[in-house]
Amino acid sequence: MRAVIRPIGFYLLLMLTAPVQAANYTIDSTHTYPSFEINHGGFSTQRGFFGKTAGSITLDRQAHTGSANVKVEAASITTGMKLRDEVLRGEKFFNVAKYPDIVFASDSLKFDGEVPVSADGKLTLLGVTKPVTLTIRNFKCGQNVISKYDECGADIRTQFKRSDFGMTAYLSSVGDEVTLHIQVEAAKDSVFE
Numbered sequence: 001m002r003a004v005i006r007p008i009g010f011y012l013l014l015m016l017t018a019p020v021q022a023a024n025y026t027i028d029s030t031h032t033y034p035s036f037e038i039n040h041g042g043f044s045t046q047r048g049f050f051g052k053t054a055g056s057i058t059l060d061r062q063a064h065t066g067s068a069n070v071k072v073e074a075a076s077i078t079t080g081m082k083l084r085d086e087v088l089r090g091e092k093f094f095n096v097a098k099y100p101d102i103v104f105a106s107d108s109l110k111f112d113g114e115v116p117v118s119a120d121g122k123l124t125l126l127g128v129t130k131p132v133t134l135t136i137r138n139f140k141c142g143q144n145v146i147s148k149y150d151e152c153g154a155d156i157r158t159q160f161k162r163s164d165f166g167m168t169a170y171l172s173s174v175g176d177e178v179t180l181h182i183q184v185e186a187a188k189d190s191v192f193e
Helices: 008-017 082-089
Strands: 023-027 033-040 044-050 053-060 065-073 101-112 115-125 128-143 150-161 174-188
Antiparallel strands (some): 023 053, 023 174, 101 115
C-alpha cells in the first residue's frame, strides 16, 4: 500500500480549522483583589478590598461559552483601619467565623465576538445566594511578558444591595448599595498551583 504524501499546506489548514477546545485558567491570587465602595452617611465613599481570592475560569471563545468559580476569604477584608476591619469581620457584618467564604459561580457568560462582556451567576454571602450580573471590561488574553505564561485578565464590576443578603447593620448611616470591582488575572493550565 502506497503512503499518501500531502503538501505541508494541507496540514496547516487542518490545524487552523480544527475546533479549539475550552481552556482552563487558575486565578492568580497575587494579581486579583476584589474591592468595594459604599456610601458613608452621605459624606463620602468608603473603600476596602479582600486580600485572598482563589478560583477557576473556563473559556471557549469560539463557542461563546464559559464558566467561573471564585472564592473570596471574607476575613481578608482590609479598609486601612484595624478597628473597622475587626467590626466588619464580626457578627453584624461579614460574620467570618460562621461564613468564611464569599462565593461567585457562573456558567453563563455573554460574548461580543470572542470577547466575554458579562457573566450571569450567583453570589453567596452570609449563607444567602442571589443572582448577580458581572460586567466584564478590558478583557485581554496573551503571553505575560515577565512570566511567559499564557494569561487572561479583565476588569469586572457589579452592584448589589447588602440588605438582600441579610447584612442590615447601620443601614441609616452606612449605605445599602455596594459597588464591587475586581481586577482579575488568571493563568492557563493552573500554572500557579
